[in-house]
Amino acid sequence: MRIEYHPAIEAELAEIRDFHNERSQNLGDDFINEFEKQVLRIAAIPTR
DSSP states (O other): OOOOOOTHHHHHHHHHHHHHHHHSTTHHHHHHHHHHHHHHHHHHSTTO
């Protein structure tokens, strides 16, 4: 399955990542990894 994001999401996610990384090392990176993991989970079973 192909996943497409709204064009604004890239900048929004970068801002979220940077914000959290400034507060705690790797927290923003962990957030992005979890976000992507959940997007893939949703895409795998879209009718759930």
